[in-house]
Amino acid sequence: xxxxxxxxxxxxxxxxxxxxxxxxxxxxxxxxxxxxxxxxxxxxxxxxxxxxxxxxxxxxxxxxxxxxxxxxxxxxxxxxxxxxxxxxxxxxxxxxxxxxxxxxxxxxxxxxxxxxxxxxxxxxxxxxxxxxxxxxxxxxxxxxxxxxxxxxxxxxxxxxxxxxxxxxxxxxxxxxxxxxxxxxxxxxxxx
Numbered sequence: 001x002x003x004x005x006x007x008x009x010x011x012x013x014x015x016x017x018x019x020x021x022x023x024x025x026x027x028x029x030x031x032x033x034x035x036x037x038x039x040x041x042x043x044x045x046x047x048x049x050x051x052x053x054x055x056x057x058x059x060x061x062x063x064x065x066x067x068x069x070x071x072x073x074x075x076x077x078x079x080x081x082x083x084x085x086x087x088x089x090x091x092x093x094x095x096x097x098x099x100x101x102x103x104x105x106x107x108x109x110x111x112x113x114x115x116x117x118x119x120x121x122x123x124x125x126x127x128x129x130x131x132x133x134x135x136x137x138x139x140x141x142x143x144x145x146x147x148x149x150x151x152x153x154x155x156x157x158x159x160x161x162x163x164x165x166x167x168x169x170x171x172x173x174x175x176x177x178x179x180x181x182x183x184x185x186x187x188x189x190x191x
Contacts, residue, residue: 074156074188075104076106076189077105077106077160080095092174092182094173095163095172097171099170100162100163100170103140105158107130109133109153110151110152111128112131114128115127124171125144126143127139128140136177138174138177139174139175140173141171143172144161144164
C-alpha cells in the first residue's frame, strides 16, 4: 500500500506565489512627546477701574473766612463771634473771650478725651473732645480745667468749660474734624 506524500502547509508555498517585497520603509525621526506643562485654568479678566481723578487743590486763603450760617442742627459753643475763622492756616475757630465765659457743647455726644492739650494744640492747656457720631470729632481747646470728664455724655448746650486767662484774655479754640480732617464748623452749626 502506498503512503501519500504530505502537502506542504500553505505558508511554505514557493516564493513565486508570494507578494512582491517592498524595500524597507525609511525611518522618520521620532519626535519626543511634548513635555507636559500644567494647564492653567482660564482667568476671568476683571476690569480694573482707574483711580478717581484727584480734585484740584484749593489754594489756601491768606485770610481766614468768617463763619457762615450752616444748616446743621448744632448750636454755637459760645455767644460771641470768633476772632479768627476757619481757613488761612486756622483749623477751626479761635475766640478771645472775657474770663469766665461759659463754653457749651455745640452738639450732643460722648466725651472721648478730657485732659492736657499738649504742644500740638497751641496755647491751650486743656483739650476736650466730644464724639457726636462715628467719624465726627469736636475739639474744645481751653485754658482752665474742663467741666466734663472722659466718658461723660453731654447734651447740646451742656457746659464744657469756662474761658480762662490766656495771652489775650479768655482764649478758646473750637474745631470739628470729619474722618480726621478739619472742616469748617459752620457746616454743622445752625444759622
